[in-house]
Amino acid sequence: MMSSSSKNNGALTLCAVAVVASLSTFFVCSSLNRRSVRRRSATEASEDEARRKARDDKQEAEGKPKGRLMNNMKIDEVYLWEVEHLSKQFASTSKIPNAMSNGVAYNKLISSDEVIIADIKQSPSAAAHSRAYVRAGPRRELHFDPKEVTAAIVTCGGLCPGLNNVIRELTNSLYHLYGVDKVLGVRGGYAGFYTDGWDPIALTPEVVSNIHHEGGTFLGSSRGGFDLSATVSFLRKHRVDQLYVIGGDGTHRGAFRIHEECMRLGVRVGVAGIPKTIDNDVDYIDRSFGFSSAVQAAQAAIRTAKTEAACNLPNGVGVVKLMGRHAGFVAVHAAMGSGDVDLCLVPEVPIVMEGEKGCLPFLKRRVEEQGYAVVVVAEGAGEELLGESTEADKSGNKKLPAIGQFLKKEIESYFGRHVPGGATVKYVDPSYMIRSCPANAADSLYCMQLAQNAVHGLMAGYTGFSVGCCNNRMVLLPIPELVATSPRRMDCWGRTWERVLSLTRQPNTAEKKKKGEGSHYAPMLR
Secondary structure: OOOHHHHHHHHHHHHHHHHHHHHHHHHHHHHHHHHHHHHHHHHHHHHHHHHHHHHHHHHHHOOOOOOOOOOOOOOOEEEEEOOOEHHHOOOOOOOOEOOOOOOOOOOOOEOOOOEEEOOOOOOOOOOOEEEEEEEOOOEOEOOOOHHHOOEEEEEOOOOOOOHHHHHHHHHHHHHHHOOOOOEEEEOOHHHHHOOOOOOOEEOOOOOOOOHHHOOOOOOOOOOOOOOHHHHHHHHHHOOOOEEEEEEOHHHHHHHHHHHHHHHHHOOOOEEEEEEEOOOOOOOOOOOOEOHHHHHHHHHHHHHHHHHHHHHOOOOEEEEEEEOOOOOOHHHHHHHHHHOOOOEEEOOOOOOOOOOOOOHHHHHHHHHHHHOEEEEEEEOOOOHHHHOOOOOEOOOOOEOOOOHHHHHHHHHHHHHHHHOOOOOEEEEEOOHHHHHOOOOOHHHHHHHHHHHHHHHHHHHOOEOOEEEEEEOOEEEEEEHHHHHHOOOOOOOOOOHHHHHHHHHHOOOOOOOOOOOOOOOOOOOOOO
16 A cells, blocks of 8 residues: 555645646747737837838928928927118118139028028927027128228127137138128227227238137237227228127127117118127027137146145045136036036036035035045136125126135135044136137137128128027027027026036035026027
């Protein structure tokens, strides 16, 4: 007879066999199932691809683009920002077909109704209308006879990389594209229109051939000094037909006043602006010339601060103050371009010193983690701590409190109270170094595009405009619209600041967004 133990073992064996069989059946079925799903998925994908190809082929045959039609997104109305034309008040002295001065035809001539749409981002909730800008470029006919034109160029306000590039390319464009041979350089900004001893310089391609290799401005500059009557008297005396004004939003306001006064007095002078601001705070344009060069130049200061901080044991902190009166574009782009910055402070975001979101406790943690820390601060940051100054410079800009020195003292004091051995804080201020350097390659190219399109605009008879890059296309913008919302500020609820936070891991002290805020900020790094 079989023992009870043997019976139990046999039963267990049979159960095990049954379980293995069941599992095998399950896995085989599952595998077949997956294969079947994969076969169906591959078939469906192939059918979808065939349908897409048939749809795209049909649309291309009808002259339409490929892709899925978005029925819930439309732009039904386009509103053009009009640029004033001299022909409204002055008859054209020229109906000359446009070609380069050596007779070479342009590959592309811009018609009067070509525009650049402003609102390139669309969603189902977006408005069905958009503003548009006049597209820049050479026109079919000229308003001025180039042989009779006298042009003048003036640079105003603070220095910026690329000023000499713009002067050079304006001169070369007038001479080589249109055959203009009378170009005056006004010395010392707006004051150069009336200051004794500052006679204008005759600019030729030979005179300006190498100035783009140097920083600053070949013509000199100054702040303030605007005198409308004296400026118009200069233009009349020298029989100037075209005035090119290079400067920021304040300079542009002056340029538009010159335009208005000339129109009022019946003096035919076309006025064009080229926006210049190292802070990148002129509104609507993608960027201002010199900004890229300034961000690049700031890298050396950040590397210096890092080296000083890392080598001064045990607790080194480097503080770098960069330009940015109203906007922190230079600071945030320099920080992102560097990758070595632990804390970035800008005018758009309040500075909190202590507490849960305090920058000082955060710096202490960073120093504990890596032995040092690097801080970048824009010159206009921290007014909520230091108060607004009541003093102003000659341009009307308020003087800024010494935020860099303030931070240095506060960091030293905090570490002295909370960290054994305190901290060694090195302060670096490269402000004037980053604005007086020559333009880099990217800015040099941009300056050439700005200068050429400013000349194209005035030669075609447009006036009272500024030239800029919008949505990566060159456009003519009416000066009143350009300066109405300048200076612009960085969107502290946007992706640029979000990227800074992801890199530095600093606390976000941006105030809560109010309804309607953030609807129009800088388009950079969308």
